[in-house]
Amino acid sequence: MLTLDFEKQIHDLETKIEELRHMASGEEMDIIEEISTLQNKVDKLLKQKYSKLSAWEKVQVARHPERPHTKDYIKDLIEDFIELAGDRNFAEDAAIIGGFGKFNGNPVMVIGQEKGADTESRMKHNFGMPKPEGYRKAQRLMLLAEKYDIPVITFVDTAGAYPGVGAEERGQSEAIARSIDICLGLKVPIISVVVGEGGSGGAIAIATANSVLMLEHSVYSVISPEGCASILWRSADRKKDAAAALKLTAQDLHKLKVIDDIITEPLGGAHRHHKEIFKNVNNALQKELTNLKKLNGQTIMIQRRKKFLDMGRNL
Amino acid sequence: MNWLTDYVRPKLKELMGKEKKDVPDNLWHKCPGCEQMLYHRELVENLSVCQYCNHHLRISVKKRLELLFDGGNYKEIPLGKVVQDPLKFKDTKKYADRLKTYRDKTKREDAMTVAVGTIGGKKVVISAFDFGFMGGSMGMAVGEGILKGAEEAVRSKAAFITIPASGGARMQEAILSLMQMPRTTIAVQMIREAKLPYIVLLTDPTTGGVSASFAMLGDIAIAEPKATIGFAGKRVIEETIREKLPEGFQTSEYLLDHGMVDLIVERKDLHSSLSKLLSHILK
Ligand SMILES: [Zn+2]
Numbered sequence: 001m002l003t004l005d006f007e008k009q010i011h012d013l014e015t016k017i018e019e020l021r022h023m024a025s026g027e028e029m030d031i032i033e034e035i036s037t038l039q040n041k042v043d044k045l046l047k048q049k050y051s052k053l054s055a056w057e058k059v060q061v062a063r064h065p066e067r068p069h070t071k072d073y074i075k076d077l078i079e080d081f082i083e084l085a086g087d088r089n090f091a092e093d094a095a096i097i098g099g100f101g102k103f104n105g106n107p108v109m110v111i112g113q114e115k116g117a118d119t120e121s122r123m124k125h126n127f128g129m130p131k132p133e134g135y136r137k138a139q140r141l142m143l144l145a146e147k148y149d150i151p152v153i154t155f156v157d158t159a160g161a162y163p164g165v166g167a168e169e170r171g172q173s174e175a176i177a178r179s180i181d182i183c184l185g186l187k188v189p190i191i192s193v194v195v196g197e198g199g200s201g202g203a204i205a206i207a208t209a210n211s212v213l214m215l216e217h218s219v220y221s222v223i224s225p226e227g228c229a230s231i232l233w234r235s236a237d238r239k240k241d242a243a244a245a246l247k248l249t250a251q252d253l254h255k256l257k258v259i260d261d262i263i264t265e266p267l268g269g270a271h272r273h274h275k276e277i278f279k280n281v282n283n284a285l286q287k288e289l290t291n292l293k294k295l296n297g298q299t300i301m302i303q304r305r306k307k308f309l310d311m312g313r314n315l
Numbered sequence: 316m317n318w319l320t321d322y323v324r325p326k327l328k329e330l331m332g333k334e335k336k337d338v339p340d341n342l343w344h345k346c347p348g349c350e351q352m353l354y355h356r357e358l359v360e361n362l363s364v365c366q367y368c369n370h371h372l373r374i375s376v377k378k379r380l381e382l383l384f385d386g387g388n389y390k391e392i393p394l395g396k397v398v399q400d401p402l403k404f405k406d407t408k409k410y411a412d413r414l415k416t417y418r419d420k421t422k423r424e425d426a427m428t429v430a431v432g433t434i435g436g437k438k439v440v441i442s443a444f445d446f447g448f449m450g451g452s453m454g455m456a457v458g459e460g461i462l463k464g465a466e467e468a469v470r471s472k473a474a475f476i477t478i479p480a481s482g483g484a485r486m487q488e489a490i491l492s493l494m495q496m497p498r499t500t501i502a503v504q505m506i507r508e509a510k511l512p513y514i515v516l517l518t519d520p521t522t523g524g525v526s527a528s529f530a531m532l533g534d535i536a537i538a539e540p541k542a543t544i545g546f547a548g549k550r551v552i553e554e555t556i557r558e559k560l561p562e563g564f565q566t567s568e569y570l571l572d573h574g575m576v577d578l579i580v581e582r583k584d585l586h587s588s589l590s591k592l593l594s595h596i597l598k
Contacts, residue, residue: 163547
């Protein structure tokens with residue numbers, strides 16, 4: 001597992017535990033005790049560290065390559081997932097994946113950015129940076145969900161929309177704007193979960209939702225800390241300051257009433273215990289779906305609009 | 316990015332009577348398009364358009380509104396109060412101090428002006444950006460200005476025109492500036508539901524989160540010649556793809572070629588074009 005720079009001590013202890021495990025055949029009581037002592041120490045350190053991560057440390061956790069991605073959530077939470085491809089206009093863009101499936105027995109439309117997990121899949125998914133056709137596919141799928149009166153779940157995990165010549169030529173701006181427009185007009189519930197990085201316009205295009213939830217150590221921002229630092233401080237080295245100033249953590253955004261709830265992560269972050277975060281996300285999604293199911297289509301749309309209109313006015 | 320490097324201050328003295336003129340008449344401007352030196356008085360007479368290369372230089376909101384409304388007459392609607400610096404943002408300077416500097420300099424509350432008047436005799440509400448105020452960046456006040464413009468248009472059954480001139484999000488308002496993307500989109504939806512015309516006049520520059528929300532959702536999208544319009548910054552794109560950008564990339568003409576705007580209209584023809592258009596689409 002990739003070791004983040006603030007986890008060195010924890011990593012060293014974990015390495016030692018691994019070594020001891022290899023030495024022990026299962027009988028040596030002293031080694032087993034030693035392992036248990038070290039494990040307690042690791043847990044204590046993780047608890048200390050992860051209860052007060054700085055904004056920049058959260059950015060690193062949110063980008064951790066072994067943190068579960070959209071595909072992982074779909075695999076665990078969605079039964080009989082049928083992936084649907086293409087924008088019917090130009091191309092298939094795998095930076096956004098989507099399709100129908102069942103969540104706890106009920107049909108849902110799932111849409112999310114996928115970053116990929118190894119070199120090959122990262123290339124295939126363009127590192128989770130969608131082009132206009134990705135957003136247009138998302139629009140098509142959202143409208144399909146509305147047609148069949150099926151709620152939409154989106155998983156948000158992107159550094160941002162792809163900055164490229166082709167993307168600009170084909171109207172990246174229009175594609176994002178239209179996605180927001182369609183999100184806002186939809187007469188079925190949309191629930192968004194920021195599972196990793198919520199990168200600016202590229203994120204909000206699929207996160208203009210009735211409920212926006214964030215994982216405890218995920219981030220959501222108008223610009224990356226690196227980008228912000230190089231523009232406002234004229235030095236990318238000030239990324240830690242920028243991260244703090246941007247108030248991009250789930251905790252800050254909840255205080256600012258921009259997001260609706262925070263999903264607790266397992267000890268040491270979602271990347272350490274996938275099963276546990278899947279369970280927490282499942283519970284949180286089910287709670288939101290149950291609440292929103294009580295409302296009719298018009299009310300769902302009005303509630304979503306009102307929520308965004310109130311933002312900033314309610315501070 | 317220095318937002319003011321190529322911003323030419325309008326000649327205000329004729330318009331504001333007692334206002335002290337801050338640009339002497341003998342000042343020369345360098346055209347950002349062809350680098351020719353332009354004599355200030357001639358430039359003003361030519362609506363801040365270069366006589367050599369037709370580059371449309373940035374103009375003040377006041378000048379812009381006078382050009383568009385019938386007889387140069389309009390009424391401003393005051394911007395509502397919005398929360399000030401809710402994040403207590405500080406980079407090399409406090410955001411609160413930056414705001415104060417720009418307010419003193421521009422005598423404006425923020426980068427947005429909402430105005431009502433007529434164009435070709437048709438009722439119109441305009442929400443216009445002021446690039447001179449922090450690069451026209453979009454924060455809470457700007458978002459509220461777009462919403463206010465839309466509400467006023469619905470109330471008075473007027474056409475709604477937005478005129479972006481903006482580098483994008485107001486970074487100092489961080490996530491709240493991002494939230495102006497859906498909020499301004501709601502303004503567009505209000506106009507759509509009232510079946511009123513929504514026209515966007517894209518001016519230099521229209522980029523970032525501004526281009527990726529209300530600015531790309533016009534019923535009709537008009538651009539001034541050679542304006543920079545796009546989502547991602549050129550430098551970011553060059554660093555990502557490491558290729559030379561195509562000729563004329565992200566200009567109005569490039570967007571027209573790629574089907575992203577309806578028409579390009581020169582500044583001097585904007586009033587008459589809008590008048591004709593409105594005569595077709597607004598009762
Ligand atoms: Zn010129």
